Amino acid sequence: MRTALRSRPIRTFLAIQFLLEVQFWFPIWLIYLLDLGFSLTTAVLADGVFRLVTVACEFPVGVVADRVGRRRTYLALAAMAVLTFTAISQIGSVGTLFAAWVLWGVLWALTSGATAPYLYELCARDPLPVEPTKAFGLARAVGHASVFLSLLTAGYLYEADPRAPFAVTAALAAVALLLVLTLPEVPRPHAPTTLAAIAADLRAALARPAVRRAVWIAVLLLVLGWSARILFQPLALELRLSARTTGWMYAAFAAASVLGGLAAGQLSRRRRRAALATAFLLILGSLAATSQLPGLGPFLLLPVMGFGYVLGTTVLEVLTNEVTPSATRAAMFGLIAGAGGLAIAVARPGLGILVEDHPVTLGFAVWALVGVPIAALALRTVRRI
Incomplete structure (x- = not known):
């Protein structure tokens, strides 16, 4: 560094x-x-x-x-x-x-x-x-x-x-x-300007297995980690945390994210698979643990989730840049954010509606269950990068 x-x-x-x-x-x-x-x-x-x-x-x-x-x-x-x-x-x-x-x-x-x-x-x-x-x-x-x-x-x-x-x-x-x-x-980048040529470049990029794998893993991580954040505020309310304490909860999450970025910066190429697997497992484990031990959520489990999410996203940013042609790099990041955003647009309101009339722990449990196949798909792909 x-x-x-x-x-x-x-x-x-x-x-x-x-x-x-x-x-x-x-x-x-x-x-x-x-x-x-x-x-x-x-x-x-x-x-x-x-x-x-x-x-x-x-x-x-x-x-x-x-x-x-x-x-x-x-x-x-x-x-x-x-x-x-x-x-x-x-x-x-x-x-x-x-x-x-x-x-x-x-x-x-x-x-x-x-x-x-x-x-x-x-x-x-x-x-x-x-x-x-x-x-x-x-x-x-x-x-x-x-x-x-x-x-x-x-x-x-x-x-x-x-x-x-x-x-x-x-x-x-x-x-x-x-x-x-x-x-x-x-x-x-030597990027074409006609729609047909742009589409051809994007198809050529996505035809590369390495690009498809990077995009797929990034979308899955975005959906799993970002959707769960809708549950943070309801958790604070259910635990009756004050506004100031809630602010410190978010600050603890941000501090753990700093550590996640620093940890990612120390990784060698051969440790990427392990880091990505760790990221998904930390998020999934934090969701499941918070559903059972909500009192540990604000200052222990949610920060662990933040650490895992930033660790994974940092590794994936580098990986996606490496495997994607220069002429389509920004488009690939837009594709990841757009595809993930579509899923998040369904998941976040759904979780919000669920915890409106049920304990927030149920929301964490449901998303942990949904996260099992998401993580399984991701880990299967991670093995091939």
């Missing part, structure tokens, strides 16, 4: 990721909308629009990203963050609310293909050179450290001014935008 930190472009990239990954908004966005006078129904509908826009845009945005270049896509990501969070800080009507949430959906989709391919290609072209696994591990750790710190301070910002969390997020994104301008451009 020291080599990665000696590279100026990689250091700059890590600083940008820290600025863009802040989540001051995460604990308070619903409270913010309710305090502005919007009904819970309106807020939920806006969230639904956000998720529909995200799923619809993941793959098309990835295809476009492969054609406009890595640095330009990263610039667009930072610029969209400035625009989106500035718009959220200025919401004053239902129309501006939904417009801001549509922007947010596009921004969320843009993150799938903007960061991982650019970081991988920066590593490949660095004169040091930089081992991608180390750089990706650092990037994951830095991103989750940013989440950790922003979660701890979000409440204080909101108490100072309800619009402050979003305004600060926009300001940090503006700084990130300026830093992106200092990054080098990497050669643009």
